[in-house]
Amino acid sequence: MNRPEPLAQQAEAGPPNLSPAAAAAFASRLRLLAQALQTLPDKPEETPDSALRTLWHLAAGNPLSVAAAQSLELPEPSPEQLARLDALIARRLQGIPLAYLTGRQRFMGLDLLAGPEALIPRRETEMLGNAALAKLRTLADACGTVHAIDVCCGCGNLALALAHAEPRARLHASDLAADAVELARRNTERLGLGDRVELYTGDLLALFGIAKFLGRIDMIVSAPPYISAGKLDSMPAEIIGHEPSLAFDGGPFGVGILMRLMRESPAVLRAGGWLGIEVGLGQGPAMLQLLNKSASFDTVDAVRDAQGQIRVLLARKSGNGSIRA
Template sequence: MKQEVLFQKYLTELESQLSILTDKSEENALNTLYALWHTVAGNRVSPIKAIKLDLPILEPNQISDLDELIKCRLQGVPLAHLTERQNFMGLDYIVNKGLYIPRKETELLAETAIKLVLKDYSTQSKVSVIDLCTGIGTVALAIANYCKDTIILGSDIYKPAIEAAIINAKHFKLESRVSFYNSDMFDPFESMEIKNKVDIIVSAPPYISTVKVKQMAKEIAEHEPSEAFDAGPFGLSIFNKLISISPEYLCNNGYLIFECGLGQGEYLGKKLRSNVNYGEVTEICDEHGNIRVLKARRVSANR
């Protein structure tokens, strides 16, 4: 079968059967086919990068592999777990099966932190950053890539995620400025002499209630770790720890920046404003007007 005919056959199949999650809108039928096509050809890339590349001619065995990958995708296996790549902030991260897949919506958090570093810390020779619930190092590595004067520490309780974060740091050649720890939130930093010395703390923590985690789409529930989503009965447990402990590590005028779920922003903004350790609380909305990121400046409690 000619490659053009084969391509159209698979595209028609994907267009008629593929279910696309709302938070992965870039994974349409065309982009998906391009990404899987390049994967079987030996070039693992995200759909965002794949669509910009010319399609190679496939060998018969590669066509068989493509057929199998398309079947897996239509059965609900995440595209990123098939290609082992996910694009975030223009970078293609390595994502192995069973790991949390970075979402485009979290780019708002990374963009907020990067803009802050480039604007407010432009004259500072070293900017210290902690990334809590770092996952595969998504936000930490994006900041390190675009802000060359940052030194970043990341922590996550899920060991496979930290192993992937270390791999991604080497993948982007950022391992000299980013270190990852398999431990819960602030725990690995307790023994370090960094309290009141950190410029910025960022986090994209779990923020979905336990009940709702069990109701998530099968593509997520069956293939991504629940630890990446489950934030307890009300979806707020990690936020409470984040807001209460961060002032111990932030220097005066340092910043706490974190992502929140839909409908949580107003409450968390009030919680930050009621805490004497924070000032200049800013709610940052997505393109739909929903509060998805909060930024608060650390101030002296005696102000």
């Protein structure tokens, strides 16, 4: 006899810690989400079950990231909380991102504040964060205190994750959007990292063209906008209708900001320092070729996703830093 799928089992019985009435309420709402919820591949943490558990906690007054909500038992709901839950489910089915409803998103093990001021941190950016962290730790082992810059910082996820994971790192994070920087500031205060993370509002590396930074930075990281303007209208409504377009509009070809970072970062990096960038699907080979042709960098590493696509590039500044004509 075929065993029922786990989701089907849940839909029939509900979580075992709940009363029969609450378990039935859970099961009925899980069936609704299984039928109506459209999830996105770039947010793989969300399923009908994880979304319902997260919204259940939120309706009970406990805003959690999707990841955090999965580790806790569901509270027994009051009638008022079930009514709030139904209102939250309705908003989610209207396309409002789950992280914007909860105000929380996990990134590299940190639960961060999330909101429409900034792009919701993605798993792809964790690839950059983990690769950059490995380089940063090697630099810190050799030099002691290291200084890194995160441009296009959004809610501060990369800078804060690096500072949290590597106590020897001092981070400088900037974004063109002042409201994103304010959200990053709230996250910085919430995590108690204000002594090692400084925040700025400005355009890419323009703020760092002063003696304090020029030729002194060990690492620059960025998950910049890289979607071409022509593709914006074809993006899912959940993204284009709610997340800030400034955070993903990469211009006519999608690579303008990536190329600016390649040109401008050598002046700020010290010899042996690293530039780490996240690139869009299909952009990796061309960006890898450009970095390999530049005399500003002597080593380029590519990080590929599970499908073999280049999603992260790390380039080490060469000793002379000259630009090949």
